Amino acid sequence: xxxxxxxxxxxxxxxxxxxxxxxxxxxxxxxxxxxxxxxxxxxxxxxxxxxxxxxxxxxxxxxxxxxxxxxxxxxxxxxxxxxxxxxxxxxxxxxxxxxxxxxxxxxxxxxxxxxxxxxxxxxxxxxxxxxxxxxxxxxxxxxxxxxxxxxxxxxxxxxxxxxxxxxxxxxxxxxxxxxxxxxxxxxxxxxxxxxxxxxxxxxxxxxxxxxxxxxxxxxxxxxxxxxxxxxxxxxxxxxxxxxxxxxxxxxxxxxxxxxxxxxxxxxxxxxxxxxxx
Amino acid sequence: xxxxxxxxxxxxxxxxxxxxxxxxxxxxxxxxxxxxxxxxxxxxxxxxxxxxxxxxxxxxxxxxxxxxxxxxxxxxxxxxxxxxxxxxxxxxxxxxxxxxxxxxxxxxxxxxxxxxxxxxxxxxxxxxxxxxxxxxxxxxxxxxxxxxxxxxxxxxxxxxxxxxxxxxxxxxxxxxxxxxxxxxxxxxxxxxxxxxxxxxxxxxxxxxxxxxxxxxxxxxxxxxxxxxxxxxxxxxxxxxxxxxxxxxxxxxxxxxxxxxxxxxxxxxxxxxxxxxx
Numbered sequence: 001x002x003x004x005x006x007x008x009x010x011x012x013x014x015x016x017x018x019x020x021x022x023x024x025x026x027x028x029x030x031x032x033x034x035x036x037x038x039x040x041x042x043x044x045x046x047x048x049x050x051x052x053x054x055x056x057x058x059x060x061x062x063x064x065x066x067x068x069x070x071x072x073x074x075x076x077x078x079x080x081x082x083x084x085x086x087x088x089x090x091x092x093x094x095x096x097x098x099x100x101x102x103x104x105x106x107x108x109x110x111x112x113x114x115x116x117x118x119x120x121x122x123x124x125x126x127x128x129x130x131x132x133x134x135x136x137x138x139x140x141x142x143x144x145x146x147x148x149x150x151x152x153x154x155x156x157x158x159x160x161x162x163x164x165x166x167x168x169x170x171x172x173x174x175x176x177x178x179x180x181x182x183x184x185x186x187x188x189x190x191x192x193x194x195x196x197x198x199x200x201x202x203x204x205x206x207x208x209x210x211x212x213x214x215x216x217x218x219x220x221x222x223x224x225x226x227x228x229x230x231x232x233x234x235x236x237x238x239x240x241x242x243x244x245x246x247x248x249x250x251x252x253x254x255x256x257x258x259x260x261x262x263x264x265x266x267x268x269x270x271x272x273x274x275x276x277x
Numbered sequence: 278x279x280x281x282x283x284x285x286x287x288x289x290x291x292x293x294x295x296x297x298x299x300x301x302x303x304x305x306x307x308x309x310x311x312x313x314x315x316x317x318x319x320x321x322x323x324x325x326x327x328x329x330x331x332x333x334x335x336x337x338x339x340x341x342x343x344x345x346x347x348x349x350x351x352x353x354x355x356x357x358x359x360x361x362x363x364x365x366x367x368x369x370x371x372x373x374x375x376x377x378x379x380x381x382x383x384x385x386x387x388x389x390x391x392x393x394x395x396x397x398x399x400x401x402x403x404x405x406x407x408x409x410x411x412x413x414x415x416x417x418x419x420x421x422x423x424x425x426x427x428x429x430x431x432x433x434x435x436x437x438x439x440x441x442x443x444x445x446x447x448x449x450x451x452x453x454x455x456x457x458x459x460x461x462x463x464x465x466x467x468x469x470x471x472x473x474x475x476x477x478x479x480x481x482x483x484x485x486x487x488x489x490x491x492x493x494x495x496x497x498x499x500x501x502x503x504x505x506x507x508x509x510x511x512x513x514x515x516x517x518x519x520x521x522x523x524x525x526x527x528x529x530x531x532x533x534x535x536x537x538x539x540x541x542x543x544x545x546x547x548x549x550x551x552x553x554x
Contacts, residue, residue, distance in 0.1 A: 114465045147428045154431050155427055158465075188435075
């Protein structure tokens with residue numbers, strides 16, 4: 001098999017098993033996955049980019065009229081579409097906590113003993129208070145480096161020092177990203193012990209993509225029937241995740257879409273919200 | 278007086294006293310400063326940028342053939358010219374410590390208990406070990422925010438934890454920048470106590486510009502007789518501060534400058550190196 005180039009710029013051998021697993025994860029049947037793996041492997045050129053290869057696989061899934069698995073397959077790209085020009089990532093992270101039963105505040109100022117800190121997300125459930133730094137990255141090769149847990153640690157300490165001792169036990173500190181953490185970031189967070197890291201497939205089998213899928217919190221950017229402009233209109237109406245559409249389908253009437261398109265959107269959204277892994 | 282716009286984007290009233298002080302600091306006589314302040318004040322337009330106004334003042338100084346004060350006047354700009362495309366700022370900061378009698382290493386890896394950290398500058402004199410983070414900024418309105426002292430604190434702690442207790446007392450932690458620190462960065466560093474901040478005119482009367490002037494460590498980018506290309510050639514030859522030229526004037530022979538220009542460069546450099554405030 002030829003070697004291919006990952007988003008990080010590193011070369012690696014193309015592995016059929018990786019692509020197969022990824023297709024399964026997206027809901028493709030074994031037969032569909034096998035067909036696509038065969039087609040992709042035959043057309044593979046030395047030094048191709050991972051993203052090109054995976055996009056090709058994604059188009060094959062769509063061609064097979066598997067709109068739903070195709071939509072799920074592109075979840076990572078859909079999260080990226082929430083980026084700076086769309087809906088801020090911290091609000092989306094807030095929605096994850098809300099769906100898990102927390103009271104959530106976004107962009108909250110927290111007093112420390114030295115200075116005040118703006119926390120992206122503060123999530124409260126009973127005596128548990130989770131302080132979250134949400135790090136959005138546009139490019140998939142961009143790791144979150146060790147400086148983020150380093151400054152989070154000092155910030156957490158400064159805030160905790162301002163909390164009565166008996167209440168400190170409920171405080172948690174977390175960094176959530178749509179990309180990966182550098183080796184040193186993981187090593188440092190692991191070593192100091194009180195900073196939890198959530199990234200793309202990190203921790204393995206319990207990362208951001210798992211939270212989104214298990215809560216049915218797919219962002220509406222996953223609906224590939226919608227154009228970029230239409231997605232921005234949805235954001236403006238407060239329709240951010242598929243569940244929002246499921247809860248208030250009437251909000252779609254004022255968006256200027258055809259009756260037919262509205263029906264397809266609602267159908268796709270319902271289907272995706274029900275998909276729990 | 279009309280209001281003008283600072284590098285940070287904030288508006289403020291134009292103050293003759295500020296410009297006058299700044300001209301004096303650059304070595305202009307009282308008569309010269311007064312003349313320039315008058316000309317500038319008369320030509321002032323509402324909403325002009327501080328940098329345009331100060332550039333005009335600087336050109337007037339040059340026009341008056343005060344080459345040396347003009348060169349000193351542009352020290353801040355000269356430091357900016359050390360930036361990413363020229364000579365790295367951390368090496369220049371290293372030179373400041375060297376000139377103050379320290380043994381200096383740039384880009385040194387320091388082991389912590391959790392991870393290893395790359396320190397921009399490590400300066401050692403006897404039992405004193407100074408760990409320096411050098412933050413270069415290209416734009417003058419760019420403050421150094423609170424995250425820098427926050428991550429420096431955790432990093433310093435991680436490194437100290439790896440040092441035998443009896444040796445920890447000699448360790449210092451410092452952040453040096455060519456710009457300013459945000460209010461919160463100063464507040465935080467002041468509050469935790471063991472991080473020293475050095476910036477442009479910070480601390481007042483003992484900032485980076487003072488260190489440079491008192492040590493006579495003006496970078497060669499201050500020599501306004503040289504073009505950008507010529508300055509880069511100087512860097513390649515290891516000629517970074519005026520003192521380098523003063524110590525090894527023969528190095529100028531291979532740079533393709535005219536005899537006349539070489540003489541002027543040496544003259545300007547000698548003059549500047551001698552200027553101690």
